[in-house]
Amino acid sequence: MTRLRRYLPAGIAFVAILALWEGLVRVFDVQSFVLARPSEIMASFVETSEVIWSAGLNTLIEAVGGLVIGVVLGVAVALAATRWVGVRTGLLPIATAASAMPIVAVAPIMNQWFTITSPLSKMMVVSVIVFFPVMINTVRGLTEVDPSQIELMESLAAEPRQILTGVRIPAAMPYFFSALKVASALALIGAIVAEYFGGPQDVLGQYIINRANLFQFPDAWAAILVASIIGIAFYLLVSLIERLVMPWHVSMRAGAER
């Protein structure tokens, strides 16, 4: 009941925007290659569902594959940076600087390195995009631990390994998950942008380009809708995992979301 009440305003606003969009396009008789009507988009979404969901699945595989590679590498480097000061002082400034680089710019290079026809080339673009926020946030989580908790563990003569598993890793979880939520959105963006640079046709990026080139804008919009649904589902999944992994966190407490 409270849940319904919470989401009701957003639901009403969403329907109102769609209605306004539909109405304005009809009233001013805007051509569909300028701006498609929601009803046209929905019609295309239903009609082409087989093609766009198959393309969506392929894009999703690239995004998830890249996300996994990027997250694994990011966490591994973060653990190394926590363990060895040399890694932290030598590598982190470079990594921070590198993260400012617009990474999609390397997509054509990745396409060459890892074969443009292989999904691996798109995964590599995604993994590079995902790597930096995950790594930097995880390092922060692992190192910016409440010093009194470290002192507590030292007073109990805990070994470094026990401090890592007992304090640093649990304390880093909130940082890790906030990075993972950002990364899951970036992964989908990265995959689609990498697809724009060429490769197999049965993916969202290429489908959108092709339909747009043919002035089939409702089809392009329908594919964008698929991408959005996948993106939202992705985010919700990560949030669910977060909830299961750290039920203790402040953000999970009853009423904390209001």
Add this chain to the structure above:
Amino acid sequence: MTIGTTTGRTTGTAAAVEAGGLGKVFEGSGSERVVALQNIDLTVTPGEFVSLIGPSGCGKSTLLRLIGGLLAPTSGSLLVNGKTPHQARLDRDYGMVFQQATLLEWRSVRRNVELPLELIDTPRPERVTRAAAMLDLVELTEFADHQPWQLSGGMQQRVAIARALALDPSLLLMDEPFGALDEMTRERMQQEVLQIWTRTGKTVVFVTHSIPEAVFLSSRVVVMSPRPGRIEQIIEVGLGPQRDDDTREDQRFFEVITEVREALRRPDRPTGGERLREASS
């Protein structure tokens, strides 16, 4: 480390804490040097309750951390149960309670108390029994499955005390444990700590900046002064082991409070010479 070479086990009736000419200098960047402690002589006998009191910067927390083996002294000798503090720490000879309860928020109350036992790989059944006994001691049994944030500040600090006692250490080191609590809670906690002390016979070293707290709890009050941190005077409280709310209205209680206050007010004097003045009453 430049301190005593004795690393052996407790021999006979070793003092709980034995400090001689103990000093600690923090080397800052460049030529910055902070003399945190200078020439500390202090003996704590087993089962004693000793408070360290003094203004901020007098090194009382530093002294506690030296005793706990969390910091290394730069001069003098220091033995805990006849061992180096480092060895005493590895032997889990002491439990520590900080100003903040420092509970791990991802663990339930029960599992926070179990933490020290987990670190030494105590089997689960024993861990559960031990944690239950400790929670019973601090009267928090029904909160065992709560999360730390669901507890009040005073209750959190009681969990921290239960955790410190989980390994049955001979020495309890407490660093302003009630500093963040309101006055009412504070007095109740003092009563509880006294009960735990009489029931368990632990040696307690207790850092505080509250004069009534130090006097109410301690067998002896060590008054310290800053820049450099040193012992100004050691005052025997002499209120007997049984203390309750009536003690707070006892004539002797006020006398000792006055004595501690005067020792704290004494103006800074150059170090060396006579540091331990007789109590002038």
